[in-house]
Structure formats: C-alpha cells, structure tokens
Amino acid sequence: MCIKSIAIVGGGPCGAAAAKAFLAERCFNKIKVFEKRSQFGGLWNYASETETFPVPNEAPYKIRPIIKDNKVVWPSAAYDLLDTNVPTDLMTYASSPFPDTLPLFPHRSDVLKYLQKYAQDVAPITQFDTEVVSVERENDQWKVLTRPVNLDTAGGEKSGQDTVEYFDAVVAAVGNYDVPFIPHRNGIEQWSQKYPGTISHVKAFKSPKQFEGVKGDILVVGNSASAGDICYQLAEGLGRTVYKSRRSENLQPASPSNKIVEKPDIDRFDAAQKRVYFIDKSYMDNVEKVIFATGYLKSYPFFETLNKSNTPILTDGHKVHGTYQHILLYNFPNLAVVGLPKFVLPTRVSESQACWLAKVWSGKVPLPSFEAMKQWEDDRIKVKGNGKNFHDMNFPADVEYCNYLNDVVLSDKSNDGLKPLVWDERQVRIRASVKGIKEAYVLYRDKTGKLASTYSELQQVVPGVLVDNSVLAEKGFRY
DSSP states (O other): OOOOEEEEEOOSHHHHHHHHHHHHHTOOSEEEEEOSSSSSOGGGSOOSOOOOOOSSBOSOOOOOOEEETTEEEOOOSOOTTOBOSSOGGGTOBTTBOOOTTSOSSOBHHHHHHHHHHHGGGGGGGEEOSEEEEEEEEETTEEEEEEEEOSTTTTTTTSOSSOEEEEESEEEEOOOSOSEEOBOOOBTHHHHHHHSTTSEEEGGGOOOGGGGTTOOSEEEEEOOSHHHHHHHHHHHHHHTSOEEEEOSSOOOSOOOOOTTEEEEOOEEEEETTTTEEEETTSOEEEOEEEEEEOOOEEOOOGGGHHHHTSSSOSBSSSSOBTTEETTTEETTEEEEEESSOOBSSOHHHHHHHHHHHHHHHHTTSSOOOOHHHHHHHHHHHHHHHOSSTTTTBOOTTHHHHHHHHHHHHHHTOOSSOSOOOOOOOHHHHHHHHTHHHHHHHHHHHHHHHSSOOOSHHHHHTTSTTOSOOHHHHHHTTOOO
C-alpha cells in the first residue's frame, strides 16, 4: 500500500487534527481538506437557524443547508449558552493550550476561536464552502466528487459546478452531531401529526426564550450531558419545573437544579388523551413540549455507493462496520474514519487517532494482517455488541485507548510526525473527576457569581473535588 495523496472530508476538530498529523509526517505529496462551511470549527459554528426533523428518526439521512437572506447556513447543534462539559485541560491538543484567562468550562465562542487558531496551519490545504458529494472506489484509488456550496448550487444541492479528483486515501472526519436520533415510541407518529411542532430534538434548542410562552409541561427525554444542560437552562432560566425522562444513570457532567423532576423512560404517547405514559405505568397530562436529547446518528451520504455494496460501512447510523481500532476500514485499508468513539474527549482522541493513522499510512508503523484486524472487531462485538454501543468508551476506556494509540505512535523513533498529548497523572485525575468538577463549577458560579478558572477556586465550595489515588487505583491507574 503506497499512499501519497489524501483527501480529508471535514474541517472540524477531527479533520483539522488529521490534516496536521499528515502534514507533520512530511511524506505525502498531496493532502486536501474539504469543508462545507466557510471556516474551521465544525459544530462549534453557531447558527440561530434551525431545521425540522422526521419524527421519529432512526435512520441516517443527508443534512441540507438553509438558504436565508441570500446566505447558505448550516444548522448547528450549538446553542446560545453552550459551554463545554469538560474542563479546558482535557480539551487541548498537544502544544496548543487554551488561554489561562478563560474559565475552566469556556463558552462555545471561545472554543471556536481556539479551534480556528489551532487549524490555521492547515488553511492553505483546505477548500472551504465545498461539499463532498460522493466517494467511490475506482481501481486502487478513491474518486472524490465535490461541489461548491453557494447560491447557484442551492447550497450544494444542484450539480453543474462539480469537480472530480482522485486520491490514494480518504479520511471521513465529519463528526457525529448532525443527524438527530429520535427513537420510536408507540404513538409518537400520531402525537406528532395531531400536535405538530410539539416534538423536537435538542439540536433545535437555542435558548430558553424559545419556550417562554409554553403553558403546559416541558418534558426532556434523555440523560446525556446535553439533556442535563438543557433541563438546567429551562428550569433556572424560566423559573419553572422541567421534567426529564431517563432510562439510565447519568455518567456525564450536568448542572443540578431542584426544579428538575426525573421521570422513567417513556412507554408510549397517547395522542387522544394528550397523555405520556412511562414504563412504570405512571403518566403525565398537559405535556406541551417534548425535547428529545437522545443523541445523533452517524451519517456519511458521500459513501452511498459503498453502503449499497456487499461491504457497507454504515447501515443503521450507529456502528461503522469493518473498523480496526475504530479508525481503519480493514476491507479498504486506504479508507479511515476519525472521531468515531462516544463519551470521549473528541479533540484528545481524534489527535491520537490521527497521529496513529499518519504513522500507518506513511509506512512507519505496520498493520496487522487482515485476519487479525477482523478478529479485533469480532472480539469487540463480543464485549459491546454489534450495535450502538460498539464505539462507546466511558472512562477509563477512553484513556486506555489513547494510551495504546500513543504508545504505537511513540514507538516510531524518527523525529518526524505530530506527537499526541500523553495522559499523565494530573490529566487522568482530572478525567476521573469531571462529573464532580462540573457540579462544583456550577455551585461556585451560583454562590459567587463568578466563573472559576482554577481548581483551587472550586476547592473553596467542594473540598476534595479532584479524586484521590484510591479512586484512580480502582480504575487501574497506580501512581
């Protein structure tokens, strides 16, 4: 396998990391990034415009832009008061720390500035306002068809200005926060038809102001970090009770509020009575708004031809099939996806993945045999199943995964290449403490009216906010 030219689909946090890693290897003749937006930053590019979604939605589809005021707008999952759910220490790329002046959990606008500064080096090889329409196998290369995103093409929907280029390898780095996942529940279609606009997804949430005129109850479905944050903003911002339906324990950091009332998982919607039933037989009347914070589906519309073949990459939007180490497609070792793992730190993980992939495609690190790579996936399926949990990596699995990739990268003793950020004792301690750190951050903010920028400030309201060595030892880390 001789790779000299690489196409990267996406210029967000994962795509930028991949581009920097490939450039640093200094052995590829052509590296090109295709980004549909007009700037770097991916999902951190805020847009006030929102789209409508199929209800329910359990299948990936192609996201289309919004044409407004003679501008092409890509809807974004970012909302007005979005800040990070992990501290800056854990969001940094190697050699690119966040400014010390920022709070521990910075606002989305500060994250966007950080990402754009990080990606400056790859601007010369990036083609903005360009959508990748298709990626198809042709001989031993990939035929990449792209289209300008402008008014003439209706935001990339109309052909006529298409360009075709050929590459030895392709990386999909489009992120995982575009296509909303709204799971089916009995009666949901009838409810949506009878009460149009009452069921939405967290991607359409921008501000509590959207719900100021809501007289009935608000029910948020999900228990992710975004579900917790949305519930908190609605409850505290509107000064009202907000209900949260959950099916599992929340392992992600969330802001607490005594105005949030938890409910079990939804069993069914009864449109005739306008009643929502839960799995414990209880129910709610007078539900006026239901917001699903149930995550997103992976979507690669440019792989349509491949997905119709006998070796599809994506079927239901949850698991990418045929991967080795959640990166390389073993049926096509010159095809990769960066940013697949869930419940991880995207910048940190994508950087380690990109560095590993750069070493593999440069020939400096050998791949195992096809059989060994397939066995890796089979072994993972035995543990995680062949569905939506396959790419899950809750702590400490995410740190262990990064450590493995980093060890492989650092085994190459040449001076070439980007060096990933290594997880040291302090980093691991912070990672193990994230949930408590965010809760202490909110408590500190509520008590002082200030945003903490150091852990010592948090210690004032929650002593011992960082876990001790005994907790780390339980997770397999001994220092």
